[in-house]
Amino acid sequence: MIIEISKLNYIYNPGTPFERKALNHIDLEIEEGEFIGLIGHTGSGKSTLVQHLNGLIKPSSGDIIIDGVNICKKDTDLKKIRQKVGLVFQYPEYQLFEETIYKDIAFGPQNLGLNEEQIHERVKEAMEVVGLDYESLKDRSPFELSGGQKRRVAIAGVIAMKPKVLILDEPTAGLDPHGRDEILNEIQGLFEKEGITIILVSHSMEDIAKLVDRIVVMDSGRVAMDGKTRDIFKKSKELEEIGLGIPQITKFMKAYKAKGHDVRDDILTVEEAKIEILRYLRRKEND
Numbered sequence: 202m203i204i205e206i207s208k209l210n211y212i213y214n215p216g217t218p219f220e221r222k223a224l225n226h227i228d229l230e231i232e233e234g235e236f237i238g239l240i241g242h243t244g245s246g247k248s249t250l251v252q253h254l255n256g257l258i259k260p261s262s263g264d265i266i267i268d269g270v271n272i273c274k275k276d277t278d279l280k281k282i283r284q285k286v287g288l289v290f291q292y293p294e295y296q297l298f299e300e301t302i303y304k305d306i307a308f309g310p311q312n313l314g315l316n317e318e319q320i321h322e323r324v325k326e327a328m329e330v331v332g333l334d335y336e337s338l339k340d341r342s343p344f345e346l347s348g349g350q351k352r353r354v355a356i357a358g359v360i361a362m363k364p365k366v367l368i369l370d371e372p373t374a375g376l377d378p379h380g381r382d383e384i385l386n387e388i389q390g391l392f393e394k395e396g397i398t399i400i401l402v403s404h405s406m407e408d409i410a411k412l413v414d415r416i417v418v419m420d421s422g423r424v425a426m427d428g429k430t431r432d433i434f435k436k437s438k439e440l441e442e443i444g445l446g447i448p449q450i451t452k453f454m455k456a457y458k459a460k461g462h463d464v465r466d467d468i469l470t471v472e473e474a475k476i477e478i479l480r481y482l483r484r485k486e487n488d
């Protein structure tokens with residue numbers, strides 16, 4: 202088990218008029234190599250939860266064990282934890298600060314104490330993963346880039362640390378559909394190639410459906426559902442009750458089935474729907 206969270210509670214500003222319980226008794230276990238979608242509407246506690254996983258926030262109560270180490274203890278070496286768990290913040294491009302793209306991505310690896318050659322290798326590799334051309338971009342300023350490209354630099358900076366667990370908090374927020382699809386494809390590519398554990402935070406079921414094996418749904422600081430992607434999408438009513446829709450194509454197939462067509466209704470992508478409908482029509486023709 203790479204991550205074990207037990208009885209985790211978190212309260213912002215305790216004892217003040219602004220007190221706010223953001224996490225309520227979270228129990229969650231994540232295996233090495235899982236690709237998880239963490240989903241929930243605004244304010245459900247997603248960002249608060251993931252910031253606990255690399256020690257940025259300390260629990261009000263409860264325990265978090267990462268790769269066998271309880272990170273809530275006072276003497277925990279947070280540097281080691283942050284090397285293991287890489288967190289890409291919501292809107293990470295606001296945290297770019299170096300004068301060149303190279304330096305920005307090299308910042309993390311430098312802190313790991315690697316030599317120049319190793320750092321160079323890490324930066325090059327990370328840029329490749331996120332689709333940034335090394336030769337033409339390494340000496341450019343990150344501030345000259347488009348929104349999507351800046352986002353890529355920020356993601357590359359975390360990937361360059363080679364974390365065992367990569368957490369991306371809304372990596373596609375604010376991007377156009379094209380940029381969104383590209384970044385999601387790159388994340389999928391990284392998962393397939395490196396086999397690392399990935400937690401992808403999103404409030405879009407559409408984005409998540411195609412990618413992840415398991416979905417954890419948060420609602421008002423609690424884990425409301427946890428299961429395989431297909432099983433979660435079967436509970437469309439419960440999802441709608443907590444303000445989350447299912448993907449358009451899943452909705453369409455459910456409606457089509459409800460009209461009396463004998464098709465599967467646990468479809469997640471347009472491609473799957475196409476195959477299923479063709480199969481159904483052929484079967485009907487032969488009957």
Ligand SMILES: Nc1ncnc2c1ncn2[C@@H]1O[C@H](COP(=O)(O)OP(=O)(O)OP(=O)(O)O)[C@@H](O)[C@H]1O
Nearest residue numbers: 213221223241242243244245246247248249250404
């Ligand atoms: N720094 C803070 N101080 C006080 N309350 C906060 C703080 N950050 C978040 N909260 C509150 O904690 C709760 C959980 O917020 P959080 O940002 O974790 O939700 P989220 O699921 O990430 O939302 P979003 O989808 O908008 O990013 C919300 O009620 C929020 O208002």
Ligand SMILES: [Mg+2]
Nearest residue numbers: 247248249291
């Ligand atoms: Mg958030």
